[in-house]
Amino acid sequence: MADKEKEKEKEKEKDNKSLMDSIRLILGKEDKIKDQLDNGRGLERYTKDLLLLMSLVKDYYQGNYRNIPYKTISAAVVGLLYVINPIDLIPDFIPFIGQIDDALVLKFCLKLMEKDLLKYKTWKDEQSASKDKDSKPTNKKLKDKNKSTAKADKDEESKAEDDKVDTKKST
Template sequence: MAVFNERKAEGQLTAEAKKIRPENLEALLAKQRAIEDKVKGSGKLNRFKSDIKLMFDMIRDYWNGSYRDVPWKSIAAIAGALVYVLNPLDLIPDLLIGIGFLDDAGVVALCLKLVETDLFRYAAWKEQQREVTDSHPTN
């Protein structure tokens, strides 16, 4: 079996991202719990737990229109990575004990590398929104 490397991760991520359309985001958001459960159950993916939550938050805010300061290609890359994680029969089937999540982790890591600036910008925006909400509580 060939070793999974960054080039293969890039190929898988690009292929998934190209399939993503804005109308796919709602269905992906509905699968958040399944993806988060899969991540928790995998040693290789578990380190990305908080990043994946942030990715879902950004997709949700993009989808509902509250945050649009991000290029579509970043949203498509994030959605593509999450769809890839959900697929149990991807390049390295998840059922292969010890290595089954290696490709998933590689695709998520590459995605994070590619959209890092957009995620940092989103996290700062989200924190600012939280501060505004906290300083103006509703009665």
């Protein structure tokens, strides 16, 4: 019984290593995916989803977001690997037709992971809102900044007047 559990654990570790290796490959080809989107290669209607998918894979890899089932992240990786692979059912070098299979595979993967992708998007939006909130100065901070700026300006004016008086005295 313990042997089977150890064997399952080893298999899980092997699958996880393979997944992480695939993610590294995808992240290394991120420019290629963006190039395919920019050059009108039949994936334009999936641009937002594809970029969100890349962001999900990147956040998963970096450990920022792990609240996702293994099957979902696996589907994302398989879909992205298929899109970046030039040799698939219909080769990508055949104009228009070569991208149909990429679009179909991508659509299928996005459909499989729709709910989890929406959860990720919500999390991502919350992270962005939190960063924006932290970076925006509050009214108190603005008032304090304005006060210190006004005080510095007043000090500069006072110093300039003192210099004028000193100049007049010396002449």
